[in-house]
Amino acid sequence: MKHNVATGKEIIDIFETFSPKHLAMDKDPIGLHVGTLHKKVHKVMVTLDVLENVVDEAIENEVDLIIAHHPLLFKPLQQINPDTEKGRIVQKLIKHDITVYAAHTNLDVAEGGVNDAMCEALGLDPKDILVETGQETLYKIAVYVPATHEEKVREALGNAGAGHIGNYSHCTFQTPGTGAFKPLEGSNPHLGDQGELEKVEEVRMETIVPEHVLSTVLRSMKEAHPYEEVAYDVYTLQNEGAKRGIGRVADLEKPMLLKDFAEHVKQAFDVPALRVVGDMEQKVKKIAVLGGDGNKFIHQAERSGADVFITGDVYFHVAHDALGMGLNIIDPGHHVEKVMKKAVQEYLIQECKEKQMETEVIVSTANTEPFQFL
Incomplete structure (x- = not known):
């Protein structure tokens, strides 16, 4: 049977079956950011962030389409000035005809997306949604x-x-x-x-x-x-569809001490360090997981009955609030959302294979973690 190279639109149509736009939160700048989807795509690169080193990697690998979790353009640009990093990024993308597409909160919500990928990395089988955002x-x-x-x-x-x-x-x-x-x-x-x-x-x-x-x-x-x-x-129809939302809640097979579970999280996400809030000698069983910045969701984590809330970017005073309500927190950082790269790559490879599309899908290996640990 004849094989074919997919267009950008065909690739995004496949991807949006996995991570539909309607799942995104209000005013989230998802979708096409730079370039066109009306061209042949020989190679797709999946990334967490679109930084300059990622774009350089895409150029070196002759990538046609970048699919990112974090939007390149959170706010509209007033100018494209190559003296700034953002300006150089846009200039390089246009010069090398590289299209950028972003899936942010819709990929957080999607079944098999960021939060499910985090649970998989931790060996957790999620049973509930942490924060319901809608019903299909x-x-x-x-x-x-x-x-x-x-x-x-x-x-x-x-x-x-x-x-x-x-x-x-x-x-x-x-x-x-x-x-x-x-x-x-x-x-x-x-x-x-x-x-x-x-x-x-x-x-x-x-x-x-x-x-x-x-x-x-x-x-x-x-x-x-x-x-x-x-x-x-x-x-x-008025029939109730599947509930959608961000974050997941799961149970450990056996209770663990917080200090032991924190070490497990550290190893699972391959991070050099993490922050823990709570009693290290407490036994924990129910786990809430939410990728990215989960500060405003600590009350939902508590109401879910979770013993531990795994999330990133936890503020000082939010940590105090969590201590006061008896909620343990493990903060492995925001960058652990990188697990989405493999999840998206595997989905696209499988779908392209089934549709006999000769489009290669790779993941970015450029480091976009801004923090160093001493």
Whole structure:
């Protein structure tokens, strides 16, 4: 079967199935930052940050598209001045035709994203969301299919993510009937002739679709359907979809002393040091995890029943507040979010392989940790 090099848009369409934009928090500057998605992408590089050394690495590796967790442009630039680091970064990206795309809080929220990757690194199996940010909307698709293509369309819908209910996939309901249409001038009908009314044995196929795969499901449905113009309906449902949010809550298999668990965190995230708030001799079992700056979420961590809150950038007075409420904190830093690089890379490689796209996906090895430990 013929292989192909994906466009930037095709890569981002794949990525946004994993980390949809609608999961992002309000005013988060996600999406396209520099460049175009309407070009062939031979190589993608996944990074935590877009610093100058990362851009130099991308240039050296002939990268076409950078996918970053931390947005390059948190605030609009008033000027592009190459005498400044930000100006040099933008200048180099444009000069070398490198596109930059950012997925920030949507990647924090996404299933399999930053927080799940952190839990995986720690050997934790998350059971709950720490801070709920929304609930996924569910839709029903009803498509009219000639009986000859019923199985093909059902398979396409299910493979694209439609019809998943609990531990069941490819769930559909079919109603037989007769479809009627008259091909007009300029049409290229699969069945029938121009100007003649055609009647066909069809089925109305219904299935349920979560919002994050709706566009993918519709595209797959149309590709599998034989008709030039596909007749279908999309309805918004009142059924409760999956809850989404930032942070995760999990239990250790066996309680550990805080000092021992802190050492485990240090090793799991490969950091030279970390900060701990609490009684080192206390036994802990329930763990709350939130990548990045989790200062404003200590009360949610306490309400979750967590014995320990793992997060970064903890302030002095927030640490005092945590002590007062009996919440232990382990702060391994903000940079541990780097675990997202491998998670995104593995997802993109698998999807590109399934879609037979000859696009290479690498992770940045440039160091973007600003702190040194003595």
